[in-house]
Amino acid sequence: MKTNEHDMILVLDFGAQYSQLIARRVRECGVYSQIVPFTIKADEIRKLNPKGLIFSGGPCSVPAEGSPRPDKDIFSLGLPILGICYGLQVMSQMLGGHVSSSGKKEYGLQNIDIIDSSSELLKAVSDKSRVWMSHGDSVDKIPEGFRVTATTPTCPFTAIEDSKRRFYGVQFHPEVVHSEEGEKMIQSFVLDICKANADWNMGSFVSDAVEAIREKVGNKRVLCGLSGGVDSSVAAVLIHKAIGDQLVCVFVNNGMLRKNEAESVLDLFGKHFNMNLQYADATDDFLSALKGVTEPEAKRKIIGRVFVDVFYKEARKCGDIAFLAQGTLYPDVIESRSPSGGPSSTIKSHHNVGGLPEDLKWELLEPLKELFKDEVRALGKELGLPDELVYRHPFPGPGLGVRCIGEVTKERLDTLREVDAIFIEEIRKAGLYGKIWQALADLLPVRSVGVQGDERTYREVCTLRAVTSEDAMTADWYHMPYDVLQRASTRICNEVSGVNRVLYDISSKPPATIEWE
Numbered sequence: 001m002k003t004n005e006h007d008m009i010l011v012l013d014f015g016a017q018y019s020q021l022i023a024r025r026v027r028e029c030g031v032y033s034q035i036v037p038f039t040i041k042a043d044e045i046r047k048l049n050p051k052g053l054i055f056s057g058g059p060c061s062v063p064a065e066g067s068p069r070p071d072k073d074i075f076s077l078g079l080p081i082l083g084i085c086y087g088l089q090v091m092s093q094m095l096g097g098h099v100s101s102s103g104k105k106e107y108g109l110q111n112i113d114i115i116d117s118s119s120e121l122l123k124a125v126s127d128k129s130r131v132w133m134s135h136g137d138s139v140d141k142i143p144e145g146f147r148v149t150a151t152t153p154t155c156p157f158t159a160i161e162d163s164k165r166r167f168y169g170v171q172f173h174p175e176v177v178h179s180e181e182g183e184k185m186i187q188s189f190v191l192d193i194c195k196a197n198a199d200w201n202m203g204s205f206v207s208d209a210v211e212a213i214r215e216k217v218g219n220k221r222v223l224c225g226l227s228g229g230v231d232s233s234v235a236a237v238l239i240h241k242a243i244g245d246q247l248v249c250v251f252v253n254n255g256m257l258r259k260n261e262a263e264s265v266l267d268l269f270g271k272h273f274n275m276n277l278q279y280a281d282a283t284d285d286f287l288s289a290l291k292g293v294t295e296p297e298a299k300r301k302i303i304g305r306v307f308v309d310v311f312y313k314e315a316r317k318c319g320d321i322a323f324l325a326q327g328t329l330y331p332d333v334i335e336s337r338s339p340s341g342g343p344s345s346t347i348k349s350h351h352n353v354g355g356l357p358e359d360l361k362w363e364l365l366e367p368l369k370e371l372f373k374d375e376v377r378a379l380g381k382e383l384g385l386p387d388e389l390v391y392r393h394p395f396p397g398p399g400l401g402v403r404c405i406g407e408v409t410k411e412r413l414d415t416l417r418e419v420d421a422i423f424i425e426e427i428r429k430a431g432l433y434g435k436i437w438q439a440l441a442d443l444l445p446v447r448s449v450g451v452q453g454d455e456r457t458y459r460e461v462c463t464l465r466a467v468t469s470e471d472a473m474t475a476d477w478y479h480m481p482y483d484v485l486q487r488a489s490t491r492i493c494n495e496v497s498g499v500n501r502v503l504y505d506i507s508s509k510p511p512a513t514i515e516w517e
């Protein structure tokens, strides 16, 4: 995305998993940041007119043949450069220093000794500050004009700089949260060394994104699948702001949504935002395909297949479409590919990043793909989406289908919808919703005996689960206050006729997953 009015820092991507994190840290300083491949030419950089450059880390080894090198003329642009890990090493090697592969790898936390307190980069950082190291190679000779500003017992050149040319390098990763004062270093580089103006915010993101979407789409039409979740909602509202009725949204009700979910999606996007919204209630298609199926993977596959059928059937009704909009976020693509086409390797593909049917030659429009979840939330607020949607817990694509353990039937889904609604309502009433990553209810394929008003009952068992997490990769069970559990349990047994027993799930991930299926 282009930005003409704001100062910018360019991040040269050497294939690091962390390039976007660097860009994000720069944005947190209030300065726009763009990631470009390391192959960018000095001339192109001059045209983009950034205030400074950051060389990312990367998986390659500087001494190895063919390892990535930036255009050497970049060093004559007169721009400040911060090299991180591989970025430090490649800069050192190209400016006359030397890098060796010692064979010894160093991972983990280290305390740095700041040996030169006049360093502009480290001036806000305390001595012994903890940093995150992850490298195999090391600089063993620094280039002329550089001096050492920080060391660790195992790494003599932890931070180096040539303050005259404004070239800085750190062996650790200031962009990751484990580096306690990493943010301060990036701030010093961006604001004090590069002297970038901190005038960029989510409002600027909106105007830049709107401009970029208009430029890309022209007078063509865009299709967006709305799920009711944060990402697709924010993407749709942003695109709608840019191109109005050239955007068509399709919302598929798979019959496995939460209580009142379909109504609120139709109300918000159809009525409030006045979007061109096509609604397909495909409950029967999904439920008939799921009849008799109990195996979790089989259920997921069927739900996925029916969704694709219904979605593309609806899409074909929308006429000429040139783009498919997706609310893909950076964490969705991080493990699938390197964002700028850099050399990082594919680790795994995410379940939300799917392929298109052969006959649909749509181009992808992914306006959120540089952003992290909390940035998307801030963007949603900026765009006027209600807090209830912006701060909504994650909800899986297959919906309550993977929470209705055993066979998925209309009756069981209705029961689960009620249980879930009560649980979430009690969490909200207790003011705990925002403290929890995700709260969910599952209906188990088990019945138990109970007694209600002198009568024996034989009904289904439900389980409640709430977890805390940073990124859903690992999770802890939430220590829910007993009184909240008690209120939820009492209400569920009294108000939901199909259930007479409530359990609370106290498993962490791993070994359990967040969802039961």
Ligand code: XMP
Residues within 6 Å of the ligand: 351, 352, 394, 395, 396, 397, 398, 438, 472, 509, 512, 513, 514, 515, 516, 517
């Ligand atoms: P698990 O159960 O693997 O889930 O611990 C991790 C996170 O991913 C969500 N999830 C999904 N999200 N489509 C999605 O968009 C899916 O098919 C899907 N399956 C799981 C889950 O809710 C949790 O937040």
